[in-house]
Amino acid sequence: MNSASIIQDLTPIFADILDQPDLQLNPDSNASNVEGWDSLAHINLVVAIEKRYHIKFALGELQDLRNVGEMAALIQTKAYGHQ
Amino acid sequence: MLVQNFSVEHLLQKYKQIRRELTPQAKVPVRIAVLGGVTTNEVVNLLELLLMAEGFQPVFYQSEYNKYYEDAVLEPEKIRDFQADIVYVHTHWINIEQFPSPACTETNFQERLQAEVERFRRIWQSLQEAVGCQIIQNNFEHPPLPVLGSLDSVSFGGQTRFVYELNLQFARAAQANRKLLIQDLNALAAGIGHTQWHDWGRWYSYKMLTTPEASLLIARSLAAMIGAMLGRAKKCLVLDLDNTLWGGVIGDDGMERIQIGKETGIAEAHTAFQRYCLALRERGILLAVCSKNDLETAKSGFQHPDSILKLEHFAAFKANWEPKHENIKTIAAELNLGLDSFVFVDDNPAERAIVAAQLPMVTVPEVGSDVALFPAILQSSRCFETVTLSKEDLTRAEDYGVNATRAALASKFANYGEYLESLQMTAEIDSFAPVYLDRITQLINKTNQFNLTTRRYTLAEIEAIARDPDYIALYGRLADTFGDNGLISVIIGRRERTSLHIDLWIMSCRVLKRDMELAMTDALVERARSRGVERIVGYYSRTARNAMVQSHYGKLGFTLETAAEDESQSVWSLAVSQYSPQNKYIQTRTLVHE
Numbered sequence: 001m002n003s004a005s006i007i008q009d010l011t012p013i014f015a016d017i018l019d020q021p022d023l024q025l026n027p028d029s030n031a032s033n034v035e036g037w038d039s040l041a042h043i044n045l046v047v048a049i050e051k052r053y054h055i056k057f058a059l060g061e062l063q064d065l066r067n068v069g070e071m072a073a074l075i076q077t078k079a080y081g082h083q
Numbered sequence: 084m085l086v087q088n089f090s091v092e093h094l095l096q097k098y099k100q101i102r103r104e105l106t107p108q109a110k111v112p113v114r115i116a117v118l119g120g121v122t123t124n125e126v127v128n129l130l131e132l133l134l135m136a137e138g139f140q141p142v143f144y145q146s147e148y149n150k151y152y153e154d155a156v157l158e159p160e161k162i163r164d165f166q167a168d169i170v171y172v173h174t175h176w177i178n179i180e181q182f183p184s185p186a187c188t189e190t191n192f193q194e195r196l197q198a199e200v201e202r203f204r205r206i207w208q209s210l211q212e213a214v215g216c217q218i219i220q221n222n223f224e225h226p227p228l229p230v231l232g233s234l235d236s237v238s239f240g241g242q243t244r245f246v247y248e249l250n251l252q253f254a255r256a257a258q259a260n261r262k263l264l265i266q267d268l269n270a271l272a273a274g275i276g277h278t279q280w281h282d283w284g285r286w287y288s289y290k291m292l293t294t295p296e297a298s299l300l301i302a303r304s305l306a307a308m309i310g311a312m313l314g315r316a317k318k319c320l321v322l323d324l325d326n327t328l329w330g331g332v333i334g335d336d337g338m339e340r341i342q343i344g345k346e347t348g349i350a351e352a353h354t355a356f357q358r359y360c361l362a363l364r365e366r367g368i369l370l371a372v373c374s375k376n377d378l379e380t381a382k383s384g385f386q387h388p389d390s391i392l393k394l395e396h397f398a399a400f401k402a403n404w405e406p407k408h409e410n411i412k413t414i415a416a417e418l419n420l421g422l423d424s425f426v427f428v429d430d431n432p433a434e435r436a437i438v439a440a441q442l443p444m445v446t447v448p449e450v451g452s453d454v455a456l457f458p459a460i461l462q463s464s465r466c467f468e469t470v471t472l473s474k475e476d477l478t479r480a481e482d483y484g485v486n487a488t489r490a491a492l493a494s495k496f497a498n499y500g501e502y503l504e505s506l507q508m509t510a511e512i513d514s515f516a517p518v519y520l521d522r523i524t525q526l527i528n529k530t531n532q533f534n535l536t537t538r539r540y541t542l543a544e545i546e547a548i549a550r551d552p553d554y555i556a557l558y559g560r561l562a563d564t565f566g567d568n569g570l571i572s573v574i575i576g577r578r579e580r581t582s583l584h585i586d587l588w589i590m591s592c593r594v595l596k597r598d599m600e601l602a603m604t605d606a607l608v609e610r611a612r613s614r615g616v617e618r619i620v621g622y623y624s625r626t627a628r629n630a631m632v633q634s635h636y637g638k639l640g641f642t643l644e645t646a647a648e649d650e651s652q653s654v655w656s657l658a659v660s661q662y663s664p665q666n667k668y669i670q671t672r673t674l675v676h677e
Contacts, residue, residue, distance in 0.1 A: 019099035040124055043285070044095050047295050051092040059284045 001080055003027070006072040013048045017041055027069025053079040086136035087464070088449065091129070091299040098128055105135040111539075113313065116144040116167040116214075118151035118206075120178030122291040129302035137310055148290050149178070155206040159213030168541060169309060170210050172203075172220045173301075175268075175292050176246060179223065185231060185240035192239035199245075200252045207256070207263055215543045219264045219308060220257075221301075222250040224272035227281055261521060261542055264470050266308060271300045274463075307465035313539055314528035317446060317466045318420055319398070320363060321411055323429035324374040324381055327454070328360075328392065329353050333384045334376055344389030352455045357391040359458040364396055367476030368467055369418060369483055371399040373410045373427070378402045398483040407434055408441035418483065419592035421531050421628050426466045428457065473522050475569045482568065482593065503598060503668040506563040510599065510671045512606040515549035515556045522570045523558055526589065531628040533590040535621065535635060540575075540587075553578045555610050559603050561594050561669070568594055572603050581617040588621070588635070601666040604639050608662045617659055620644075625651040639665070 001009075007025050015023040018036040031037040037045075049071075050056055055078040065071050086094070086101065094101065113134065117123050127143050134141045144165040146154040151172055154161060162170060180202065181195035203220070210218055226242040229235030235243040250269060257265045272280045275297055285291040293301065310316070325332045330342025330349040342350040343357070364370050370392070374381050381402030385394045394400070399417050401410040407429070415422045423444040429435050430452045439447040448464045450457050469476070496502040515523060524542045531537065540548075548554045559572035571591035576583040590600060611619055621636040636655035637643065640662070646653035 013096060016096045016100065017098075039289075043125070043289055043291070044098070048092060048096045057284065059287055062288075 001076060003069065003072040003076055006075050007068055009052075010049070010068065010072065010075075013052060014045065017044045017048060025068050027067060027072070029068040030066060049075065055079050086132055091295040094129055094132055094299070095125070095295060098132065101132055102135065105132065108138055109135040109140040111138055111313070112140045112142065113309065114142045114144075114166055114168045115309070116146075116154075116162045116165055116170045118146040118154050118162075118170060118172050120149050120151050120174035121286075121293075122148050122289055123173055125291060125295065125298045126173065126293075126301050126305075129299050130305055133302055133306035134309065137306065137315055139309075139313070151178075152202070152206060156209045159209050162210065163213045167214055167216050169312070170214065170216060170218050171266075171305065172206060172210075172218065174221065174223075176223045176226045176242070177286075177292060179242075179245070179249070182226075182242050182245055183240050185238070187240040189239050192245070196245065196248050196252065199249060200256070203253070204256065207260070211262060215547070217262055217264065217312065217541050217543065219266055219305065220253065221266040221268035222253050224269050224280065225277070227277045261471075264308065264312075266301075266304055268301065271304055272297070275300060303465060304468075307468035308470055311468045311470045312528065312541075314531070316424070316469060316529060317368070317426050318424040318529075319369040319371055319414070319418060319426070320360065320467075321371045321373045321414060321425055321427045321445075322360065323431065323434065324372060324376060324384060324402070326430045326452070327428060327457075328357055328372075329384055329387070329390070330454070334380050338383045338387055341384055341387060343384075343387050349454070350389075354389065354391060356454055356457045359461070361391055361396065363467060364480045365477070366467075366469070366472065367479045369398040369420075369480060370396055371414045371418075372397050372401060373407050373414065373429075374402045375404055375407070376402040396480070398480065406437065406441075408438050411438060411442060411445060419532070419595060423531075423628075426461075426464075428461065430454065471521055471525060473525055475522065475525075478569075482566065499596075500668070506565075506597070506668070508561060508563045508597065508669040510562075510602050510669045511560040512557055512603060512671055515545065515558060517549070519558055519570055520545050520549060523573055526570065526573060526591065527587065530589040530591065531626070532592050532631055533595065534626075534629050535588045535623050535632055536586060537624065537626050537629060538587050548575060555583060555607065555614065555616075557603065557606060557610070559590075559599060559606075561597065561599055563597075572599055574603055574607055576607065576611070576619070578614065578616060581615060583611050583616045583619045585619065585621045588632075598666055598668050600635070600639070602669045602671050605664040605666050606671065608657070608659055608664075612659050619657045619659060621655040621657070623653045623655070 007027065011023060011025045014025055015021055018034065018041055020036065046057065046062065053075055061074065065074065117127055123145055127145060131141050131143065144162065144167065151174060179199060181199040183192050183195055207218055207220065223246045225246055229241060229243045231238055231241050235241035236247065238244060253265055257263045280293055280297045282294045322328055330353050331340060333341050343353050344350045360370055372381065382394060384390065385392060399414040401414060411425060411427065415425060422442055426446045426448065427438050428448065428450055435447050438445055446466055448460055450460050496505065520542060524540060524545050528539050548556050555576040555578065557574045558570055560570050561568045571594045573587065573589050574585060575587040576585050608619065621641055623633060623636065625633065641655035641657045644654040644656050
């Protein structure tokens, strides 16, 4: 899985949680340019991603991420062990 | 209900969509204030979906994170203004302020314990004074970092010992205060295990202490308690026989060779399941058999010397070759119970599927086919949750047995009046008395069929009505030659000048067709007259379950005032001066409580 396919894979999860069926994610998507991505939605996104990829984010791993692209890269490292 | 079987990640990811789909069926409003020592949004969202799936329309107030004490004690008017029906105080071990240090002495330990209990008492008392509603407080899970190891549960310096004693104090407080219910959080945490319960990352990041799975357990347990409080308790457990109550097929193997008793592991597991069913019966759940078998063959299984369950333990017994959903409908009619109070257990997935499809209101837990797991699965379904245990609960199963005898007797008489005469019925009808308020509340919240308005009341509201001189609120008890039926009818009338408005009229279906409603009417009119009431106004509003009382007021001699076009609502009135007593068969007496 590369970063682009992870973003594609994340899109329906984000669409469900943010309740936007037509949502399009791209590497630059972040909490300030995606509608409804507030702190509570964020908690639900983290739960869904951890379950989907059978990973557990360590404390602090998420707080420096700037966008979905960086999140996808982190998922790739944690779930598949390479960049 | 499908929502019951969804995983927590599905519920959280699809929350908004599921919520939308459930909205049309969510009809019964309930207002819940959640005061949390941790972030409560996840528990609240899950609870919301579970309650909606049960037909409730919940509205929530949530305190700011860790402002449970402030909201309850310093600003209770916020919760009063929200008009909460239920306040849930959700605190974890992490919110305990008085934990001892390892060097703590016994004296100091006791002081700390009292100080901690006092802090919570202030919360409960303030909520009761300001809001007067039902409070659910959870007890505490074991602290996950007992620095003294096993000694932590023994030493006065142990956090574990502190939690033991604190939980005991909470239990005592709840026993002395009927408006305080304890949710056994400790049992939930133990059930899933500490490592599955805590999520430290979420605690440091969001002040959310539990894993999503633990949050779902908390929400499920809470939904079951709220459901039990508001009349959703299940009343009847319908059981299959072959490979459910015993191992093997009795039609093929014969009574001697079915597996029950201690001979094999399978036999032991079936025995344990029978014992669990019997324990449910002892606490008020009716048992019924629904089996594809010849009747006599099926019954012979209970003559097996090792069978824990005997024929007399069943309130209904259907063994034939009809489809099971038809039999379950017949059982519901015989027992005068709504199908939504039924739970069906069968090892055969095809039977479960057809009952679930044909009778969606019946609860059909996914018990699988391994009898060893049946008790645990049934227990974790929380179908039979209860928040109080009344005398009626403890004797109900016996009463239903006696009811069957009454029915057999009825067929022996020339006419129905002669039968009623032979029952030598006596009733006690009187104003709400303190000793009965629990039972009255319980009956109000679980009666669905003989219920004219289906209004639900909390214990606090019933207490207020009992004290209010503008209400004429009556209960009725009925006894006969076969035994005491207990408290089985309630009327709440609200006086406005010379009119009395009947906000509520209910009766247990155990005493249908016994003329008890006539005795209640006589008593009501007499009291209304003595208080200067000239006109009694009755209301009927239709629900899915109360068609049987659509003409109730008409039969009693009330005049129809107005009715909705589809007859779903109607208003009736009775001139007190025109009424003469109607009850002929019941001797009534009034205890003087007033």
